[in-house]
Amino acid sequence: NAGVTQTPKFRVLKTGQSMTLLCAQDMNHEYMYWYRQDPGMGLRLIHYSVGEGTTAKGEVPDGYNVSRLKKQNFLLGLESAAPSQTSVYFCASSPTGAGYTEAFFGQGTRLTVV
Amino acid sequence: GENVEQHPSTLSVQEGDSAVIKCTYSDSASNYFPWYKQELGKRPQLIIDIRSNVGEKKDQRIAVTLNKTAKHFSLHITETQPEDSAVYFCAAGRSGGKSTFGDGTTLTVKP
Numbered sequence: 001n002a003g004v005t006q007t008p009k010f011r012v013l014k015t016g017q018s019m020t021l022l023c024a025q026d027m028n029h030e031y032m033y034w035y036r037q038d039p040g041m042g043l044r045l046i047h048y049s050v051g052e053g054t055t056a057k058g059e060v061p062d063g064y065n066v067s068r069l070k071k072q073n074f075l076l077g078l079e080s081a082a083p084s085q086t087s088v089y090f091c092a093s094s095p096t097g098a099g100y101t102e103a104f105f106g107q108g109t110r111l112t113v114v
Numbered sequence: 115g116e117n118v119e120q121h122p123s124t125l126s127v128q129e130g131d132s133a134v135i136k137c138t139y140s141d142s143a144s145n146y147f148p149w150y151k152q153e154l155g156k157r158p159q160l161i162i163d164i165r166s167n168v169g170e171k172k173d174q175r176i177a178v179t180l181n182k183t184a185k186h187f188s189l190h191i192t193e194t195q196p197e198d199s200a201v202y203f204c205a206a207g208r209s210g211g212k213s214t215f216g217d218g219t220t221l222t223v224k225p
Contacts, residue, residue, distance in 0.1 A: 033212070040123065042203060042217040043158070058212070059115075090157065099207025100146050105157040 002026055006091050006106035013081040013113045021076040021109050023091030031094045032074040033058075033103065034066060036087040043090065049074055050097070081113045116141040118206050120216025127194050128224050135219045137204035138186040144206040147180060147187045148213065152201045161202075162189070194223045 007022045023032065030051050035043040045058030047066040055066045063085060065077045074093075078085060088110050092103040117140040127133050139147075145166035150158035164171045164178045164187065171178050175194075180187040187206075191198055201220050207213035 040217060042120075043215040045212060045214075048212060097207075097210055097212065099144075099211035099213050100209045102148060102160045102163065103213065105159070107157050 004106040023074045025093040029093035033092045116214040118216045126222045133191045135189045139206040150203045
């Protein structure tokens with residue numbers, strides 16, 4: 001099993017450009033999450049999904065959109081990138097909700113916005 | 115919402131010593147408390163977790179204790195080794211909800 005896979009691993013964007021980060025999981029998990037990790041600030045939840053076709057806002061949703069058209073995929077979109085969105089992004093999945101069970105993380109995407 | 119505070123932010127110990135990281139949480143309904151380890155450049159991975167119906171859990175050199183009344187829980191690592199050097203995150207959550215993470219502790223084990 002691959003677990004949770006993120007694409008791409010690295011990306012440099014110019015301010016105002018758009019991009020989509022893809023997260024794929026092969027564990028048949030219901031819940032999926034997108035976090036951003038900044039130095040000294042831990043993991044902050046951007047958006048999450050409790051099942052196919054559902055999405056919800058986390059702590060820091062502004063400037064991001066998400067979609068979960070298929071159970072195994074969770075996409076994170078940046079419509080107009082800003083330097084403040086420079087960060088490492090982690091996708092995670094869990095079978096019954098990360099508030100109750102282990103979350104499995106992808107390898108991360110390092111995004112730089114110049 | 116839930117608020118999780120983690121201390122210290124950095125911790126340096128000599129190899130063989132013990133390390134303790136403490137977290138407090140605000141939501142008394144939280145009942146799941148995982149700890150994740152993140153090595154440099156890698157993804158966070160679960161190392162141990164505890165549920166609110168248990169006061170202590172141990173797995174070889176690592177243990178977690180939970181005080182529900184005081185709303186705090188701690189990670190204890192004994193006989194530390196250089197490979198224990200990493201960032202450790204605590205989290206708190208509850209059934210049907212999401213986990214809220216602490217800001218992390220950078221542990222350095224000096225050989």
